[in-house]
Amino acid sequence: MSELNFDNIDSVQIDILREIGNIGAGNATTALSQMVNKRIDMGIPVVKITDFTELSEVLGGAENPIVGILLSVEGQINGMMMFILEQASAHTLINMLMGRELDAFESFSEMDLSALKEIGNIISGAYLSSLSSLTNLKIIASVPYMAIDMAGAILSVPAIEFGKIGDKALLIQTDFGEGGKENLYGFFILIPDMPSYKVILDSLGVY
Amino acid sequence: MEMIKVGMADLKACKFPDALTTLGLGSCVGIVLYDPITKVSGMAHIMLPDSTKISNNSNIAKFADTAVDQLIKDMINLGANPTRFVSKIAGGAQMFSFSSKNELMRIGERNIEASKQKLADLKIPILAEETGENYGRTIEFYSETGDLRIKTIGRDIKII
Numbered sequence: 001m002s003e004l005n006f007d008n009i010d011s012v013q014i015d016i017l018r019e020i021g022n023i024g025a026g027n028a029t030t031a032l033s034q035m036v037n038k039r040i041d042m043g044i045p046v047v048k049i050t051d052f053t054e055l056s057e058v059l060g061g062a063e064n065p066i067v068g069i070l071l072s073v074e075g076q077i078n079g080m081m082m083f084i085l086e087q088a089s090a091h092t093l094i095n096m097l098m099g100r101e102l103d104a105f106e107s108f109s110e111m112d113l114s115a116l117k118e119i120g121n122i123i124s125g126a127y128l129s130s131l132s133s134l135t136n137l138k139i140i141a142s143v144p145y146m147a148i149d150m151a152g153a154i155l156s157v158p159a160i161e162f163g164k165i166g167d168k169a170l171l172i173q174t175d176f177g178e179g180g181k182e183n184l185y186g187f188f189i190l191i192p193d194m195p196s197y198k199v200i201l202d203s204l205g206v207y
Numbered sequence: 208m209e210m211i212k213v214g215m216a217d218l219k220a221c222k223f224p225d226a227l228t229t230l231g232l233g234s235c236v237g238i239v240l241y242d243p244i245t246k247v248s249g250m251a252h253i254m255l256p257d258s259t260k261i262s263n264n265s266n267i268a269k270f271a272d273t274a275v276d277q278l279i280k281d282m283i284n285l286g287a288n289p290t291r292f293v294s295k296i297a298g299g300a301q302m303f304s305f306s307s308k309n310e311l312m313r314i315g316e317r318n319i320e321a322s323k324q325k326l327a328d329l330k331i332p333i334l335a336e337e338t339g340e341n342y343g344r345t346i347e348f349y350s351e352t353g354d355l356r357i358k359t360i361g362r363d364i365k366i367i
Contacts, residue, residue: 053214062231063345065360070303145303149360152215152231153343156254157302159215160234160314163254166263167216 016204018047021172023134024127025188029176031126035119036096043175052159052169059086059187062152069120070145070157073128076137077199079192081128082158083120087148089184090116108148117146127188135203161191210347213237216269218251220281221350228347232298234315236271236322236338239295239348239355240278240331247287248350249278255314256321271321275329294326295355295367297337297346304341315339335367 025045033040048058056062067090069083085093094100094112097119108116121144132139147154162169172188192200213219213229221227223246229237232252240249251274255261258270267273279289299319319338326333337344337357347356357365 053217055215056231068302072305145305147302147341149233149302150231150343150345153233153300154302156215156231156233156235156343157314160254163216163269164261167266167269 013201014047014049016201017170018045018172020131020134020190020200021045021047021174021188024130024190025172025174025176027126027130028123028188029174031122032119032176035122036093038096040176046173048171048173049168050171051167052155052162055155055159055169055171056151058171058173059084059151059155062150064151065148066151066154067116068147068149068154068157069117069124070147071121071124071128072142073139073192074142075140077131077135077139077192077196079190079196080158080161081124081141082187082189082191083124083127084154084187084189086185089186092184093119113146117144120144120146123186124188127190131190131200135200137199137203158189158191161193165194208351213250213252215252216254216266218249218268218274218278218281220247220249220278220285220287222247222285223350226347226349226351228345230345232344232346233300233302234298234318236296236298236315236318237344237346238271238275238278238322238326239297239346240275240282240292241294241348241350241353242282242287242289242291243293243353244291245286245288246350246353247282247285248348249282250346250348251275251278253318253322256317271318271325275322275325279329292329292331293334293353294331295335295348296322296326296333297344297355297357297367299338300340300342300344302341302343337365337367 029042067085208224227250229252238251258264258273299315345358
């Protein structure tokens with residue numbers, strides 16, 4: 001396989017990355033559902049390849065506050081995994097978990113922040129373990145790190161990684177919500193380093 | 208006065224009375240160049256320190272070294288005199304508080320170092336900076352005053 005570059009990715013590669021997103025997000029949603037003890041439905045993941053200049057537009061503009069949970073990934077695949085939520089979705093999720101009114105939007109308490117981090121951990125862990133069993137590759141994730149800040153600032157972290165390869169970023173958007181209402185919007189961004197893309201696609205027999 | 212938007216991995220130059228802005232700087236660095244006499248201004252939003260370390264380096268606005276060179280050219284075209292150039296820089300935050308010494312995580316710091324090195328090589332003085340830390344910044348540069356306004360979430364507006 002030649003060097004992968006999102007500026008000229010082919011449709012087979014996109015299909016594979018979408019399928020990884022689908023399986024990963026499906027597992028993550030199940031994990032989330034068990035955590036909040038409610039049925040959580042998931043929409044079909046959308047794989048987007050966008051210019052990184054437009055990356056933050058997907059999340060309501062560069063200055064829109066978002067929650068980002070980042071894990072570094074090591075093993076046979078190296079890179080980062082990021083789970084991103086709009087602030088409103090983060091509140092809804094926390095409220096679900098804590099059994100509060102869903103539309104209570106006070107500022108996050110220490111307890112909320114810690115719970116949010118744990119949600120990110122479980123969701124990302126489920127995502128990565130499905131990727132691991134799909135590819136038969138050993139993947140180890142770090143503890144989660146969280147930041148709540150402007151979308152542009154948080155997304156600069158994955159954008160810079162993608163920036164080393166080209167001018168485009170790949171993100172997998174997953175909408176999910178309680179009982180048919182898909183009112184939570186989350187994004188997974190898997191950011192393998194350059195050699196790891198080849199490792200993933202090779203492990204699935206794609207050349 | 209027009210507020211000209213500079214995107215991620217982008218650069219723009221303008222004349223008085225226009226202003227320049229870039230939104231949500233994280234680990235990227237915003238480099239502002241200014242000629243105080245003609246009031247010609249330029250802003251670059253760089254993502255990576257060094258174009259020579261990356262094979263796909265055609266987007267010159269992405270790197271500290273090539274972005275500054277291009278910005279200077281664009282400003283000279285608008286009538287600026289490079290011997291008078293001064294600069295202000297902002298950004299280069301570490302958005303996630305990783306404890307590991309992972310190179311990936313130090314990118315903000317490396318972007319700041321590279322920007323400063325490039326400006327030092329060109330003997331352009333840095334009048335002020337608001338760099339590092341762990342928060343995002345929106346910056347606005349006003350050609351009339353030479354003020355750089357820095358907006359963050361949950362902190363007071365700072366002018367440097």
